[in-house]
Amino acid sequence: MARVFDVIEYLDPSGREIVHRVPERGSGDFRLGSQLIVRESQNAVFFRDGKALDTFGPGRHTISTANIPLLVGLISIPFGGETPFKAEVYFVNMKEFLDQKWGTPEPIPLRDKELGLVRLRAFGTYSMEVADPQLFVGKIVGTQGIYDTGQITNFLRGIIVSKMVDLLGESEASLFDMPKLYEEIAAGVKAKAQDDFGNVGIALKTLYLNSISPTEETAKAIDERAAMGAIGNMQAYIQFKAARAMGDAATAGGEAGSLTGAGVGLGAGVGVGAAMAGAIAEAMKGGKSEQPAAAATVTCPNCGTANPAGAKFCNNCGTKLGAATVKCSKCGHENPAGAKFCSNCGTKLE
Numbered sequence: 001m002a003r004v005f006d007v008i009e010y011l012d013p014s015g016r017e018i019v020h021r022v023p024e025r026g027s028g029d030f031r032l033g034s035q036l037i038v039r040e041s042q043n044a045v046f047f048r049d050g051k052a053l054d055t056f057g058p059g060r061h062t063i064s065t066a067n068i069p070l071l072v073g074l075i076s077i078p079f080g081g082e083t084p085f086k087a088e089v090y091f092v093n094m095k096e097f098l099d100q101k102w103g104t105p106e107p108i109p110l111r112d113k114e115l116g117l118v119r120l121r122a123f124g125t126y127s128m129e130v131a132d133p134q135l136f137v138g139k140i141v142g143t144q145g146i147y148d149t150g151q152i153t154n155f156l157r158g159i160i161v162s163k164m165v166d167l168l169g170e171s172e173a174s175l176f177d178m179p180k181l182y183e184e185i186a187a188g189v190k191a192k193a194q195d196d197f198g199n200v201g202i203a204l205k206t207l208y209l210n211s212i213s214p215t216e217e218t219a220k221a222i223d224e225r226a227a228m229g230a231i232g233n234m235q236a237y238i239q240f241k242a243a244r245a246m247g248d249a250a251t252a253g254g255e256a257g258s259l260t261g262a263g264v265g266l267g268a269g270v271g272v273g274a275a276m277a278g279a280i281a282e283a284m285k286g287g288k289s290e291q292p293a294a295a296a297t298v299t300c301p302n303c304g305t306a307n308p309a310g311a312k313f314c315n316n317c318g319t320k321l322g323a324a325t326v327k328c329s330k331c332g333h334e335n336p337a338g339a340k341f342c343s344n345c346g347t348k349l350e
Contacts, residue, residue: 005030008044008063009037010091018130018149019137020091027086036061041095043133048087050142055134090141092133096205100126102157107215108165114174115222119215122164124186126207128156128197136201144200156197160207163192175214175222182209301325302336 005028010020022028027048038044038058046053046068054068107119130136141147144155167188173181190207197204214222297306298321300314313320325334326349333344341348 005034007035007037008089009039010042011039012091012093015093015095016097016149018093018097018152019140019147020093021141021147022089022091027088030063030085030087030089032064032085034063036063036089038091041093043092043094043130045090045092045133045137046087047090047137047141052134052138052142053087090133090137090147092130092136094130094133096127096129098127100128100153100156102126102160104161104164108168110168111172112174113172114176115218118175118218120168120175120212120218121215122161122168122209122212124207124209124211126160126190127205128202129205130201131198131203132201134201139200156202159193159196160189163189163196167192175212178212182212185209185212301334 005022008022008028008030010022012020036044036056037060038056040058042058044056046055101123102125103123104121107121109117109119112118140152140155146152146155164185167185171181171185178185186207186209189209190204193207194204213219296309298309298311299306300317300319300321302319303314303317305314305316307315307321311321319336325337326339327334328342328345328347328349330347331342331345333342335343335349339349
């Protein structure tokens, strides 16, 4: 037998329910003349067949065709105010819901101007309140078919995440620049999501971005890049690491063997140690071998002997070095100053 409601009310002991349905399942039989009690911070919406009949604010209300005009179409024959009609009542909590959590369920792949491709997670909080209870019930309950608080917050969270992904994709900001842009990003997401919240009768009051963090794989790649930057000369670092690994292997081999094995290990360790020293020295030079610079010399213009740089006279023929020469007008040969005949063709020099 259907239950007839003479007093309709709901007290939420937790204070966390956004909307509560009476009855929780099916339709209730409400009698004309029944009392509807709506508490502070509540609104009550009568709902039937996908349509909101009327909305009541805080206070005590007597159900009649006067305060619910649409009941006239629901009741064909009045029976002295005793006729029950089938409907549901949704008690909507009108307070501001603070500290609502939102976050990306999966990492967001994004292009990064410094790292190339990154996968990021974003988390934050928001607050909201029901601005239009009749629109809220019509859209959330009538259109979405949900009224459980967890389902409603999941629906709203999905809107925020969608706008966040869209904004980050448009910004093209590097991961390293995002910490200084948290307020701007949060304001942009709020502006983008506000209309979607308003379309279901909800006002998005505040929205905060608490963190944007890379996945473990992306963070590892960032750490490796930072280490490379700190090392500076990557070739030298690789050579040093290889030499150290060889030294460690030789040391381990020397400790593990018998006397003979220890001798072999020790010998290998000495050899590897020398190789390591060479590798480190090579690494410190940037991987390039230094060749001794050839000493500068001065060639004698008379006999062709190479003399040390700075010598004033040839140590072979005594010709003054750096003196002017006389060019042969016939063959062009350069002859020592003071020569009377060309040493190449015999032409008399002027």
